[in-house]
Amino acid sequence: xxxxxxxxxxxxxxxxxxxxxxxxxxxxxxxxxxxxxxxxxxxxxxxxxxxxxxxxxxxxxxxxxxxxxxxxxxxxxxxxxxxxxxxxxxxxxxxxxxxxxxxxxxxxxxxxxxxxxxxxxxxxxxxxxxxxxxx
Numbered sequence: 001x002x003x004x005x006x007x008x009x010x011x012x013x014x015x016x017x018x019x020x021x022x023x024x025x026x027x028x029x030x031x032x033x034x035x036x037x038x039x040x041x042x043x044x045x046x047x048x049x050x051x052x053x054x055x056x057x058x059x060x061x062x063x064x065x066x067x068x069x070x071x072x073x074x075x076x077x078x079x080x081x082x083x084x085x086x087x088x089x090x091x092x093x094x095x096x097x098x099x100x101x102x103x104x105x106x107x108x109x110x111x112x113x114x115x116x117x118x119x120x121x122x123x124x125x126x127x128x129x130x131x132x133x134x135x
Contacts, residue, residue, distance in 0.1 A: 006046060006049045006127070007127060009042065009045060009046050009049060010046055010123055010124075010126070010127045011127075012042060013039065013042040013043060013046055013123065014120060014123060014124070016035060016038055016039055016042060017039055017116055017119070017120060019035060020032050020035040020036070020039060020116075021114075021116050023035065046123075090111065090113075090121070091121050091124075091125070093111065094107055094111070094118055094121040094122060094125075095121065095122070095125045097110070098118075098122045098125070104118045104119050104122065
């Protein structure tokens with residue numbers, strides 16, 4: 001471990017991911033591609049720096065998020081449920097599904113959101129759990 005503050009490292013990763021997503025949305029694929037190695041390296045360093053296990057969501061939160069996801073799947077129209085999910089609920093669902101072992105790509109497909117959005121929610125959740133442990 002190289003002693004980097006994981007909160008700052010996580011924030012830096014989020015900023016680079018936002019810049020990459022912005023480049024993609026503006027049609028600048030070359031710039032986005034050049035950022036990918038930076039994103040991957042930051043992510044690997046951050047993973048190494050986080051030595052403590054993330055706080056598992058309570059079983060009550062997992063069950064609630066799962067029930068919400070299932071009810072949203074029933075309401076799904078044209079493969080997209082994202083617009084019907086309030087942001088706070090989306091964060092709980094993503095956190096619970098990720099803690100349950102579901103991958104970012106699968107979560108993104110289930111919710112009809114971008115994989116980077118799922119990744120950012122997971123990273124923010126991990127950052128918040130690290131902050132809670134350090135208080």
